Amino acid sequence: MLDIAKLAGKIPGISHHFQQEMTASSQRLELAKTILQQAQNQQEALIERYQTWRDRLIFSAAMPVEPLDTRITIVPPPHRHSVFATDGSQIAPSHHEIAYCYLINVGRVMLHYGQNLHPLLDSLPEVYYRPEDLYVSRQWGIRTEEWLGYRRSVLEAQCLADMACGWVNPPGAHHEPNLAMVDGSLVYWFLDGLAHDARDLILVPIQEAWEQLKAARIPLMGYLSASRSVEGVNFLRLHNCTFDTPNCIMNCVDVEEQQIPCKVIEPLRDTTLWGENLQPGQRGPLWQSSARILELYDEAQRIYFCYVNVGTEIARIEVPGWVAEDQDLFNQGLGIMLAQVNKGFGYPVALAESHNQAVIRGGDRIRFFALLEQQMIRAGLQNVGTSYKEARKRGSIA
Incomplete structure (x- = not known):
């Protein structure tokens, strides 16, 4: 049980810390806005610099494919359109439960407007219960438990493609x-470090589902809400580098972190910087x-974002390359996305x-394991039940 009286004494320290952090953040933001204006005038040179030296850098920076001062008002979608979405949840396996198994539940939504x-x-x-x-x-x-998440x-990608393509593909019908x-990033960071065979079992079916959508x-x-990404801000670090060659390994290995010239605006996030430059309904x-x-991705599936x-809020929107390169599809998606946010009162x-x-x-x-217990008893299994630890945790003498 949380003791609120004891906790209250620690709150003033937290408030003071965040007050100091807000002041420092405002200073970093003003500096970043100045650097952004300067970087606009040498954007191509900075891109070339990154492509030449990226193997010697200790950070990853995104590459702008449009001018840094791009501000485009998103066009509302047509009255008739459809939206498809999936999300997932799970019950993790536990040795203390009736049976060692796990469950994945994928929610599906298909909404039609003006139809x-x-x-x-x-x-x-x-x-999933087989060995x-x-x-x-x-x-x-x-x-x-980790494999369950992968x-x-x-399943989320496959269910999304099956639902959307099953609706759109029948001849003579739905051409709106x-x-x-999807909720979250299309960049599956967890793939980094996985064995080749394990990675193929995850990435290949996801990209096959994306290919269905492409066809x-x-x-x-x-859609990423409250994104913590710094890929765009990291591009500005190339402008701040004071060395002739931006070789982090050679130039800054012995420099104290606070004195590294390219880190003067850290830990500023992309959303904070672009929040100063975009009006409601605009994209950068x-x-x-x-x-x-x-x-590891196929070339056409490399991820773009804006x-x-x-x-x-300032939302990060990610799309595969085949969407980013098709201006009609990209604008269509952005218009429907923004309409969805308005209909959802912010999300x-x-x-x-x-x-x-x-x-x-x-x-x-509880109902899932109760149903499982009934079926196991009907099948003639003996000693069906949770462990003593699990049973004891579900009760309390307090």
């Missing part, structure tokens, strides 16, 4: 603009992510609803 059609709001549960499902990841040193990403949305001309978009320049993990002032309504469909609450978990 007089019923929406789809449901979820698809999958239970090949539970222990396959052990050969690569990956815990089952498998969830695959569409958008497929159906349904733009895919990842398009960037190509240079994250090394993207070298920042959009959606009215309530895309399709993503919020897909989360609500996917989430597994405490009562759902």
Whole structure:
């Protein structure tokens, strides 16, 4: 139990710390705005500098594919359009439960506007209990709980593609603009460091699902709220470098971190900087992510992003290369995305609803294991029940 009386004495220190941090952040922001204006005049030179020296840098910077001063007002979508979204939740395996298994629940949402059609709001549960499902990841040193999260990403992508393409592909019907949305990044950072075979079991089916969307001309978009990315700000570090050659390993290995010239605006985030430059309904320049993990992606699936002032925040919007390179698809997706944010009072309504469909609450978990217990007893299994530890934790003498 949390002792609020004891906690109250620590709050003033926290407030003082954040007050100091806000003052320092304001100073960094003003400096970053000045650096951004200077970098606009030498953008091509900075891009060339990065491409030449990127192997010697200790940070990853995104590459702008449009001028840094780009400000484009997003065009509203047509009255008739459709939105598809998926999100996932899970029950992790536990040796203290009735059976060692895990469950992934994928929420699906399909919303139609201006078409007089019923929406789809449901979820698809999958239970994994076979040894090949539970222990396959052990050969690569990956815990089952981690593998569960990776498998969830695959199911979300596959369910999204099946739902969207199944609606759009039947001949003679649904040709209104569409958008497929996911909550979070399209850059799967967790792939870094995975064994080759393990990586293929995750990335290959995801990219196959994306190829389905590409063939159906349904733009895919990842929506990141409260993004912590610094890829855009890192591009400005090339401007701040005072050395003739930006070789971090050679130039700054013996320099104290506070004195490294290119880090004067850290830890400023992209969203903070672009929040000063975008009006509601505007997007900033398009960037190509240079994250090394993207070298594992197919060329057409490399990730691009931009920042959009959606009215309530600066959102990071990610798309695969085949969307970014198709101006019609890109603009179509941005227009529908912004309309979704407005309908959802600050967050895309399709993503919020897909989360609500996917989430597994405490009562759902209890009913799942109760159903499993009934089936195991009917099958003639003996001594079915939770461990003494789990049973004791569910009660209290307090």
